[in-house]
Amino acid sequence: MSNVIDLAKDLISRASVTPLDEGCQPLMADHLSKIGFNIESMVFHDTTNLWARRGTEAPVFCFAGHTDVVPTGDLSRWHTPPFDPTIIDGYLHGRGAADMKGSLAAMIVATERFVAKHPNHKGSIAYLITSDEEGPFINGTPKVIETLEARNEKITWALVGEPSSTHKLGDVVKNGRRGSLTGNLTVKGIQGHVAYPHLADNPIHKASPALAELAQMHWDNGNEFFPPTSFQIANINGGTGASNVIPGDLKVMFNFRYSTEVTAEELIQRVLSLLDAHGLDYDIDWVFNGLPFLTGDGPLLEATKQSIREVTGYDTDPQTSGGTSDGRFIAPTGAQVIELGPVNATIHKINECVSTADLELLTLCYERILEKLLCD
Numbered sequence: 006m007s008n009v010i011d012l013a014k015d016l017i018s019r020a021s022v023t024p025l026d027e028g029c030q031p032l033m034a035d036h037l038s039k040i041g042f043n044i045e046s047m048v049f050h051d052t053t054n055l056w057a058r059r060g061t062e063a064p065v066f067c068f069a070g071h072t073d074v075v076p077t078g079d080l081s082r083w084h085t086p087p088f089d090p091t092i093i094d095g096y097l098h099g100r101g102a103a104d105m106k107g108s109l110a111a112m113i114v115a116t117e118r119f120v121a122k123h124p125n126h127k128g129s130i131a132y133l134i135t136s137d138e139e140g141p142f143i144n145g146t147p148k149v150i151e152t153l154e155a156r157n158e159k160i161t162w163a164l165v166g167e168p169s170s171t172h173k174l175g176d177v178v179k180n181g182r183r184g185s186l187t188g189n190l191t192v193k194g195i196q197g198h199v200a201y202p203h204l205a206d207n208p209i210h211k212a213s214p215a216l217a218e219l220a221q222m223h224w225d226n227g228n229e230f231f232p233p234t235s236f237q238i239a240n241i242n243g244g245t246g247a248s249n250v251i252p253g254d255l256k257v258m259f260n261f262r263y264s265t266e267v268t269a270e271e272l273i274q275r276v277l278s279l280l281d282a283h284g285l286d287y288d289i290d291w292v293f294n295g296l297p298f299l300t301g302d303g304p305l306l307e308a309t310k311q312s313i314r315e316v317t318g319y320d321t322d323p324q325t326s327g328g329t330s331d332g333r334f335i336a337p338t339g340a341q342v343i344e345l346g347p348v349n350a351t352i353h354k355i356n357e358c359v360s361t362a363d364l365e366l367l368t369l370c371y372e373r374i375l376e377k378l379l380c381d
């Protein structure tokens with residue numbers, strides 16, 4: 006049986022700056038194959054992915070995560086070398102300690118303990134591990150999911166080890182994420198001399214009332230899990246720099262963070278009809294950055310809540326705030342997805358660290374969740 010701190014140290018000592026894996030996945034695979042996992046390495050271009058599975062039956066419980074880490078930043082500002090894991094006052098320091106090699110170690114140890122106690126558990130346990138979560142996320146989780154879907158291999162429940170906690174271990178889990186939609190709008194006018202406005206057509210004047218209306222628009226009320234959808238103009242650009250020229254066009258980039266109360270198609274329709282109602286001549290391109298997803302009440306959320314309460318003595322708070330994660334690629338297959346990992350206060354920062362006591366608690370939480378879902 007492995008020790009979670011030793012295993013976390015072993016992983017941190019491998020300088021797997023995205024999209025490198027540096028032997029992290031083989032190390033994990035080595036542990037998993039010893040307890041009956043079937044191992045598949047899926048390499049797509051520069052990215053190494055691990056798909057491991059113990060059992061052939063449904064339901065499939067999947068630990069998901071990434072072995073890559075973000076660059077260290079200025080080495081002289083680190084108190085300890087980032088790839089030389091060091092424990093100081095109960096905190097394990099090193100790049101990836103919290104995001105998310107500590108979680109990977111906790112998953113492995115929880116699985117080893119669970120399998121030792123319940124060798125004939127029901128369903129299957131799986132691992133979906135990538136080395137490009139911190140990068141462009143093209144050849145990682147999306148490609149593995151594509152491969153699994155093509156052979157109709159389904160994940161029932163996915164537990165992503167992203168550092169979800171805010172102040173103490175498990176105080177927050179993520180049970181969904183907002184969708185993200187970007188619009189690139191060009192409003193067309195006619196360039197001319199400001200002294201002869203009747204010969205020109207000013208796109209800034211024409212677009213301003215429409216933009217003001219968009220900025221004040223009420224899109225939805227959100228729901229129990231999501232705040233109301235928000236619209237923000239991120240960039241606006243028009244004019245030649247000269248004071249005597251009416252510009253020929255106006256470029257506006259805006260972004261929606263949207264709840265599950267609306268779809269991207271509905272948002273697009275509402276924007277287009279508003280622009281049309283203002284009589285604008287325009288082009289618009291849309292960029293779909295990720296669909297919203299929500300894991301509502303069900304076996305995975307229930308098992309996670311109960312396990313955290315049993316291990317820590319307090320209740321967790323399911324939230325959908327924050328940036329995106331690879332959960333957004335797993336959820337569209339119909340899987341329930343929850344993120345549970347350590348405190349995220351130092352992630353991506355200089356002197357990233359994680360509480361060693363929290364890694365022990367996280368291991369217990371993961372083991373309990375396995376027991377609640379895969380034992381009768």
Ligand SMILES: [Zn+2]
Pocket residue numbers: 071104105138167168
């Ligand atoms: Zn991460």
